[in-house]
Amino acid sequence: MHYPEPISKLIDSFMKLPGIGPKTAARLAFFVLSMKEDTVLDFAKALVEAKRNLSYCSICGHITDVDPCHICQDKQRDDTIICVVQTPKDVIALEKMRDYHGLYHVLHGAISPMDGIGPEDINVSPLLKRLQNERVQELILATNPTIEGEATAMYISRLVKPSGIRTTRIAHGLPVGGDLEYADEVTLSKALEGRREL
Incomplete structure (x- = not known):
């Protein structure tokens, strides 16, 4: 299917995101077209601001808008x-x-x-x-x-x-609410390895 260039570019952009295939990208692109213009502009602005204003903490490497991050600054x-x-x-x-x-x-x-x-x-x-x-x-x-x-x-x-x-x-081991019968061998092995006294 041939799309007009602007929507084709938008679909290609969505496909750069992890887990987004051609069908989902097309669905997202057409959804964006149906949104109000100010909502789309807010969305675009949020993307640009996140990319420009976030960096990694110079101490721990966590994502932050201040350096050092709030966790590294917390004296508690x-x-x-x-x-x-x-x-x-x-x-x-x-x-x-x-x-x-x-x-x-x-x-x-x-x-x-x-x-x-x-x-x-x-x-x-x-x-x-x-x-x-x-x-x-x-x-x-x-x-x-x-x-x-x-x-x-x-x-x-x-x-x-x-x-x-x-x-x-x-x-590592079994999640709370999980069933033993559905756990794989590695998970069961780790669960036994990490057992503790009650």
Whole structure:
């Protein structure tokens, strides 16, 4: 199907977003055309402002509109614990929980030799500098439970071990409300490994 150039460009732009195929992109483009002009302008302005006004915190790497970010500036946080995560979305997920009161370090990825991503391609060296300069007593490795996330956690734990800083890994296992019969072998194995006394 041939679309007029403006809508074709809009469809192509939507297709650059993750998980958006040609049909969804076309549906979104036609939806935008049906929106009021001021709503579309507000949407476009929000996109541009987010891109221009957000950056990464110079301390932890979290996404922020001030530097350092609000979490790093918060004197109420426990600065003896750093939780290492892969993306800013992970920080947001952990913050929703409201149980963790330490600091964060965002790696912006995970080691993945298959994709050509090594330790030098993620935010590891700034983490090591932080560990030398700050009074950290525990490093929580909260990378994803994937092969890449596990490899990254192992790599960081080996680097940190000589410093004497306690290094822990978040537990993996069954979700609350999940059924054993539907869990895969790796999840069940991790659940058994991470068991604790009641």
